[in-house]
Every structure is written in structure tokens, then in C-alpha cells.
Amino acid sequence: MNWLGFIAAVTAFLSIWIGHVAVRKIESTSRTIWIPTVTALALGLITEYFSLITDNLSLKTAFGIIGITLLWDALEFTRQQNRVKHGHAPTNPNNPRHVKILTEHKSATTLDLLKRDPVGKLVSQDEGIKLIAGH
Amino acid sequence: MNTFGFIIGIATLLIIGLGFPLVIRGERYLGYLWWPYMMGIGFFTIIASLFILIDWLSVVTGVLGATFIWGSTELKEQAVRTELGWFPFNANKIKPPFEGVIKKWKAPHL
Numbered sequence: 001m002n003w004l005g006f007i008a009a010v011t012a013f014l015s016i017w018i019g020h021v022a023v024r025k026i027e028s029t030s031r032t033i034w035i036p037t038v039t040a041l042a043l044g045l046i047t048e049y050f051s052l053i054t055d056n057l058s059l060k061t062a063f064g065i066i067g068i069t070l071l072w073d074a075l076e077f078t079r080q081q082n083r084v085k086h087g088h089a090p091t092n093p094n095n096p097r098h099v100k101i102l103t104e105h106k107s108a109t110t111l112d113l114l115k116r117d118p119v120g121k122l123v124s125q126d127e128g129i130k131l132i133a134g135h
Numbered sequence: 136m137n138t139f140g141f142i143i144g145i146a147t148l149l150i151i152g153l154g155f156p157l158v159i160r161g162e163r164y165l166g167y168l169w170w171p172y173m174m175g176i177g178f179f180t181i182i183a184s185l186f187i188l189i190d191w192l193s194v195v196t197g198v199l200g201a202t203f204i205w206g207s208t209e210l211k212e213q214a215v216r217t218e219l220g221w222f223p224f225n226a227n228k229i230k231p232p233f234e235g236v237i238k239k240w241k242a243p244h245l
Contacts (some may be wrong), residue, residue, distance in 0.1 A: 005184025005197030012147050013201040017245050051140030061194055064140025065147045072148060088221060117242075118167055118214035122224050 004061060011062045015069040023073050027080040028092045037077045044070030084108060143191070147198045154202040158209045159222060166228035167210035168237050177203030211242040 026036045047067035051060050083089040084098065087107040091098040102108045116132045123131065161169065180200030187193040217224040231237060 001185050002188050002190065002193045003185065004190050005187060005193030005195075005200075006181060007197070008143065008147070008194040009181045009184065009197035009201040012151070012198045013205060016151065016201075016205055020245070048141055048144065051144070052138065054140075057139070057190065060137075060140035061143050062140075064142070064144035065198070066144075067141075068144030068148050088216075113219060114212050114215050116215060118211060118218060121218065121226070122220060123218050125219075128219050 004058060007058050008061050008065060011065045012069075015066050019069050019073045019076070023076045023080050024089065027077050027084070028090075028098070029095060031095065031097055033077045033081055033097075037074050040070050040074035040077070044068070044074060087113070139191075143194050143198075146191075146195055150195065150198050150202050151205075154206045154209075157202070158206045158213050161206070162210050162213040162217065163223060163225045164229060165231070167214040167242060168234055169231045170207040170210045170242050171237055171240070172231060173210065174204055174207035174243075177201065177205075177207060205245075208243045208245045211244050 027033060030036050044067050047063050047070060051063035051067055054060050054063065080089060081101075084091055085101055085105045085108055087105075087109045090112040091102050091108050091110050093099060093102070093110055098108075102110070111129060111132060113128050113132060119131065161173065177200045180203060181197055182200075184193045184196035184200060187196055213222070216222050
């Protein structure tokens, strides 16, 4: 039996999950996106360096995956901010950067339009808002 | 110093990249109610990786399995995106076996 694939699978799943949640949370609360972007970039590069220097194959694999995930998360801060501008992710009215987005982008909203179950048909913006209210 | 981990990281990024069209197309043609099947494929793929003795192939197979499991948790939200018109909506989806049973389960979202 070879556990390396299993270790890679668990590492990939957890790093995607944690990265996914962390990017949304940090983008929503941080006053700038360059600080989280640079932090994720630095952590990603450091983790990749550990992957290069360790002799343990399991650690090498795990660090390699976590490092690349962190580098991708660095890009995701900008992508998430764009989703907020388009109204595809909610703005945080307590974050001055998001307040600016709300005033500059008509499509931006404080509502999370994805927070409901599917209904099996196309819905208008108003219907979408009613559906999340009833959820 | 060897680059095995770095190359595996890049391979993971590419495999996860395949997960995006998998979720988008999978939801469009099949619907989010196929999530238990996608999750099952993921688990079986990860179990299969245990029996692959070539390290890089075992890792790629494991990550592919993780991508299927992650994709299964994204199908419900993707279905809502299509209903809002953010992605093309298809009303004529292929229904999954045991649809009635699956509807009673809460579709996962992380």
C-alpha cells in the first residue's frame, strides 16, 4: 500500500477548503487587499522552499501542495474583490474599502445571493432576494 | 534538494483547474443532485491511489479524487449561480438515479 496519494488528497482538500474560507473572510474584513496578497505570496514561497529542502517524501508532497495553494490564494484576493464588485459575493458595510465599492459599483450588494437552496428555475434579481430572505 | 513537491504542487493546481469545468458542465447537463455520485467517484479514486506503487501516479490519483469530492460540495452553489443567470441555465437536466432519496439529503457546501 502507498499512502502518498492519500496524504496528497487530504492535503489538497484541506488546503483548498481552508484557503477558500480564509480568502472570503480576509477579503471581507481587511482594509487593503495588498497586505493579504503579499502575505499569502510570501507564505507560499516559504512553504515551497521547505518542500525543496526536506528529504521526507510525505512532507515534500504536502508542502508542495500547500505552497502552490497559498500562491493561488494570493491571486484569489483580487478575484474575490471583483466578485464583490459584481455582486457575486456580499460586501461588508463595516469595511471602508467595501463601502467605497458599494458607492462606485451599482451591482455590489450586502446580500449573499448564493445562500439558499436551488429552486430548479431561472429567477430574477428580486426573486433571488426573496428566496434568500425565506431561507 | 529535489523538485518533486513543487512539481506535485503545480500538478495539483492543474488538476484542481480541471475541477472548474467539471462543476460548471456537470451542473449544467446533470444538475446538483448528482453530488453523491461525484463524491463517491472521489472516494473510490482516493482508495485506488493507495494501491498505486508509483509515487507520482499515486499522488496525482489522490489529488484527482480530492478534486471530485471538492467539486461535489460546489454543485449546489453552482446551481444557484445558474438560476441567477450568472452562468447558462439548462432546464433539461439528466436526472440522477434515486433522485427522490437524494432530494431528502442536504447537499453539502463548505
